[in-house]
Amino acid sequence: MLNYAIKRILLAVLILFVVMLAMYAMVFLVPGDPATVALGPRATPELKRQLIERMGLDQPILQQIYNFFRNAVTGDLGYDVWSKRPVLEVILEVLPNTLLLGVVALAWALILGVALGCAAVVYRGTTMDRILGILSVSMISVPSFVVAIYALLIFAVWLQWLPAIGAGQAGDFWNQFRAVLMPAFAVGISWVGYLARMVRASMLEVMGANHIRTARAFGLPERRVVFKYALRIAIIPTISIIAVGLGSILSSAVFVESVFTRPGIGTLITAAVQKRNYPVVMGTVLVMTAFYLMVVTMADLLIARLDPRVRDVLKG
Amino acid sequence: MTMHWRTDRRELLKMGGGALAGLLAAPKMAWSAEGDTLRLRIDADLQVLDPKGIIGGLDEIIPRCTQISLIRLGDTRDGNQAMNWGAEKIEWTSPTTIAFTLIEGLKWTNGFGPVTAEDVKFSYERIAGNDSAWAYQFEKFDHVEVIDARSGIIHLKQPFKPFWVITLPYYGGHIVCKAAVEKVGGSYTTEIPAQCGPFLMEKWEQNQKVTLVANPDWPGPKSDFSKIEIYIVTDDQAAQLAYEADAFDFTRLAVSAAKQVKSNLPKGAKLIEAQSTRYAWLTINMNSPLLSDIRVRQAIQYAYDGDAVLQGAYDGLTGRAAGVVQPGTAFTREKNHIAVRDVEKAKALLAEAGVSGLSLKLVALTDSTTQAIAQIIQSSLGEAGITVEIQPTEEAAYWALGDKTQGDTYKTLELVLMNFAGGIDPTENLVWFRPDQIGVYNWSFFDSKEFEDLYQQGVVEQDDAKRKAIFNHMEDLMEDSGGFIFICFEPYVAIHDENLQPVILADGHPNPTMFKKV
Numbered sequence: 001m002l003n004y005a006i007k008r009i010l011l012a013v014l015i016l017f018v019v020m021l022a023m024y025a026m027v028f029l030v031p032g033d034p035a036t037v038a039l040g041p042r043a044t045p046e047l048k049r050q051l052i053e054r055m056g057l058d059q060p061i062l063q064q065i066y067n068f069f070r071n072a073v074t075g076d077l078g079y080d081v082w083s084k085r086p087v088l089e090v091i092l093e094v095l096p097n098t099l100l101l102g103v104v105a106l107a108w109a110l111i112l113g114v115a116l117g118c119a120a121v122v123y124r125g126t127t128m129d130r131i132l133g134i135l136s137v138s139m140i141s142v143p144s145f146v147v148a149i150y151a152l153l154i155f156a157v158w159l160q161w162l163p164a165i166g167a168g169q170a171g172d173f174w175n176q177f178r179a180v181l182m183p184a185f186a187v188g189i190s191w192v193g194y195l196a197r198m199v200r201a202s203m204l205e206v207m208g209a210n211h212i213r214t215a216r217a218f219g220l221p222e223r224r225v226v227f228k229y230a231l232r233i234a235i236i237p238t239i240s241i242i243a244v245g246l247g248s249i250l251s252s253a254v255f256v257e258s259v260f261t262r263p264g265i266g267t268l269i270t271a272a273v274q275k276r277n278y279p280v281v282m283g284t285v286l287v288m289t290a291f292y293l294m295v296v297t298m299a300d301l302l303i304a305r306l307d308p309r310v311r312d313v314l315k316g
Numbered sequence: 317m318t319m320h321w322r323t324d325r326r327e328l329l330k331m332g333g334g335a336l337a338g339l340l341a342a343p344k345m346a347w348s349a350e351g352d353t354l355r356l357r358i359d360a361d362l363q364v365l366d367p368k369g370i371i372g373g374l375d376e377i378i379p380r381c382t383q384i385s386l387i388r389l390g391d392t393r394d395g396n397q398a399m400n401w402g403a404e405k406i407e408w409t410s411p412t413t414i415a416f417t418l419i420e421g422l423k424w425t426n427g428f429g430p431v432t433a434e435d436v437k438f439s440y441e442r443i444a445g446n447d448s449a450w451a452y453q454f455e456k457f458d459h460v461e462v463i464d465a466r467s468g469i470i471h472l473k474q475p476f477k478p479f480w481v482i483t484l485p486y487y488g489g490h491i492v493c494k495a496a497v498e499k500v501g502g503s504y505t506t507e508i509p510a511q512c513g514p515f516l517m518e519k520w521e522q523n524q525k526v527t528l529v530a531n532p533d534w535p536g537p538k539s540d541f542s543k544i545e546i547y548i549v550t551d552d553q554a555a556q557l558a559y560e561a562d563a564f565d566f567t568r569l570a571v572s573a574a575k576q577v578k579s580n581l582p583k584g585a586k587l588i589e590a591q592s593t594r595y596a597w598l599t600i601n602m603n604s605p606l607l608s609d610i611r612v613r614q615a616i617q618y619a620y621d622g623d624a625v626l627q628g629a630y631d632g633l634t635g636r637a638a639g640v641v642q643p644g645t646a647f648t649r650e651k652n653h654i655a656v657r658d659v660e661k662a663k664a665l666l667a668e669a670g671v672s673g674l675s676l677k678l679v680a681l682t683d684s685t686t687q688a689i690a691q692i693i694q695s696s697l698g699e700a701g702i703t704v705e706i707q708p709t710e711e712a713a714y715w716a717l718g719d720k721t722q723g724d725t726y727k728t729l730e731l732v733l734m735n736f737a738g739g740i741d742p743t744e745n746l747v748w749f750r751p752d753q754i755g756v757y758n759w760s761f762f763d764s765k766e767f768e769d770l771y772q773q774g775v776v777e778q779d780d781a782k783r784k785a786i787f788n789h790m791e792d793l794m795e796d797s798g799g800f801i802f803i804c805f806e807p808y809v810a811i812h813d814e815n816l817q818p819v820i821l822a823d824g825h826p827n828p829t830m831f832k833k834v
Contacts, residue, residue, distance in 0.1 A: 036715070036716055036719060036721065036722060045447050046369075046447060046503065047364065047369045047503075047505075080522075082361075082363060082505065082506055082522070083506055083520070083522055084505075084506070084507075090522070149553075149557070152554075152557050152558075152561070153557065156557070156558075156561035157557055157560040157561045160561060160562065163561070163563070164557060164558040164560075164561030164562075164563045165547065165549065165554075165558045165561075165563045166524070166563075258550070258551060258554070259551070259554050260554075261524070261547070261548075261549045261554060261558065263521070263523070263524050267523055267524075268522075268523065271361065271522075271523040271550075274710075274711075274712060275361075275363070275712070276712060
């Protein structure tokens with residue numbers, strides 16, 4: 001188990017390194033001098049020179065890469081070229097908004113998705129199962145930004161129940177809760193459908209297992225068999241799916257944060273790319289990739305711990 | 317007292333129902349500012365607040381609030397009336413001298429003392445003859461003679477009437493604190509070292525919001541608002557929805573939204589439809605080997621369907637431009653030489669030039685209006701046998717294409733859809749097509765000595781009738797070169813609270829310090 005954990009962590013570090021190298025390559029492949037592109041055509045040469053220096057682009061590329069990794073190890077991701085604040089501080093300022101969005105989106109998707117999946121198993125083969133199937137596939141198909149716009153129209157424009165933009169006032173829980181509802185709804189909806197289908201498929205597989213047949217033979221009620229004995233095993237594959245899902249949800253957040261003008265990693269990286277604010281781009285990609293790898297690695301380790309089949313394989 | 321929490325199904329449903337009922341029972345609780353706060357929406361974040369390096373948009377709006385200029389301009393819809401602002405007295409004392417006296421009590425923040433004539437001198441002289449993009453506004457500026465703490469005389473090298481409207485109230489005309497700027501090394505970007513205007517920049521939430529609060533030491537006329545919140549929402553559609561959800565009091569809209577908003581105006585809202593100073597045109601690069609023959613360029617001018625562009629991309633909200641000088645002014649050119657579309661003539665010109673199967677690349681920004689124009693041009697030129705391949709380009713990369721410091725791409729561009737925010741005086745719009753602007757903003761490679769000579773005459777000419785003749789002839793030269801198709805002056809569409817009286821400046825940006833409650 002320890003060897004497995006070490007291997008997974010080393011793999012995560014390697015992936016992180018490759019991602020950052022790829023990012024550096026992309027920075028240099030994008031057309032145009034970053035300073036001119038960032039400052040626009042009316043910028044003075046003096047401003048351009050200052051910006052190039054601030055971004056460290058006046059140094060050889062290998063030196064830049066070396067400096068980036070050396071500083072990143074100590075937690076120094078450089079400085080935002082516009083606000084001159086440390087990139088880590090800028091990221092940490094908005095990261096909680098994105099994480100809150102991801103967690104709320106995933107939480108409601110998980111609760112509803114598992115419930116719908118179980119219901120589909122309880123009523124399998126009936127009209128209800130078919131309706132739930134159609135509903136789940138519909139939820140998967142609809143893009144999150146479409147849901148975001150319609151939610152905005154209904155709840156903010158028409159009913160004016162929820163705020164149209166922003167993440168709410170810092171420190172005001174109720175205000176922030178109301179601000180996260182629509183974005184989380186938009187981001188999570190496709191995952192409701194996806195988890196429902198996943199849980200249903202996984203449950204049906206488990207329902208054919210010997211211990212379920214034994215439980216039924218003892219005359220236990222179907223609901224008890226489903227929720228107490230089948231779900232406990234069927235839920236394991238969803239752990240890894242949830243880990244992947246968190247990454248996917250963070251990607252969807254880019255669109256949804258734009259629609260709701262919600263401060264977060266999505267809006268931060270979009271604006272940084274548009275303005276060629278490379279220290280923020282690199283820092284954000286590094287933090288998000290590290291976060292994603294950490295979640296996936298933890299999920300893998302958790303599965304290895306929970307699933308006896310994986311445990312046996314690891315033991316050899 | 318002990319609290320008993322039950323976590324059974326019934327209790328959970330009860331709590332969920334209660335929470336939902338609470339949510340439903342809280343109508344009209346949208347995120348709205350309270351009191352006398354003015355809430356505006358702008359489409360891009362700030363970048364450089366130093367007047368020397370202002371890039372546009374919010375960069376210009378904030379210094380209007382935090383700094384002063386000697387005079388300021390009124391709403392463009394009311395004819396851009398100039399009025400005293402930082403100066404209690406300012407007047408032309410000769411064709412080359414302007415005397416001014418600053419209003420009493422103007423004070424810098426951060427302990428930098430009173431605003432002085434020395435600050436005015438420093439602010440202008442640091443831009444004049446410099447590499448600043450706004451140096452052209454100071455081309456005829458010589459120096460400022462300081463008389464006393466609050467008074468001075470601006471000396472020009474030559475008579476330059478437009479100095480009053482293009483320099484004093486605009487970008488480079490904002491006064492900065494000499495001591496504060498020198499203390500931070502001679503220039504700044506996002507942190508203003510000292511402010512003196514009616515509002516102070518309180519908070520900048522990057523990519524989200526800028527908050528300005530009334531300056532308690534401001535000695536001039538008080539604003540109707542004690543706080544200004546400027547929200548940064550890049551997407552026009554999202555901004556429109558947010559306005560309807562009462563997230564702000566004023567926002568500019570996409571031109572394409574005008575019809576829909578007009579037919580279904582939100583309650584309590586007013587729509588502004590005006591002609592902006594932003595002029596759009598098609599650049600035809602005469603340096604490109606495919607376009608070096610003037611007959612080919614003229615074929616494009618004849619094949620261009622101006623009416624289709626105005627209807628298809630602008631919903632008929634604006635008319636065809638006959639130059640780069642705004643319609644409705646004393647200097648406007650009457651009509652284009654090639655004013656009527658003639659596809660047969662275009663085909664004949666191509667045949668005469670021995671060109672067949674011509675295929676051109678059209679670079680266009682990615683916004684919906686520009687893309688619509690590009691598609692109509694593609695279709696109309698297609699009728700004359702010219703294949704147009706549209707190359708949508710995001711803004712940042714777009715500006716690098718015609719920049720000679722970015723490589724040789726500027727030499728081989730073919731067609732480019734362009735638009736610039738114009739100024740009040742024609743010289744502000746014509747300046748970008750001078751020979752020295754090739755590889756900067758003159759992407760047509762329009763290299764006319766006659767144009768340059770006329771520009772120099774127009775700058776110093778005092779007689780308006782003569783100026784009109786000069787400027788119109790300059791536009792004739794532009795069109796006759798085959799390097800330009802004048803498209804239109806874009807419509808300005810905005811929506812605002814009916815209890816608000818906004819002030820829009822000629823550059824299309826609001827001036828929050830002049831907004832009034834109705």
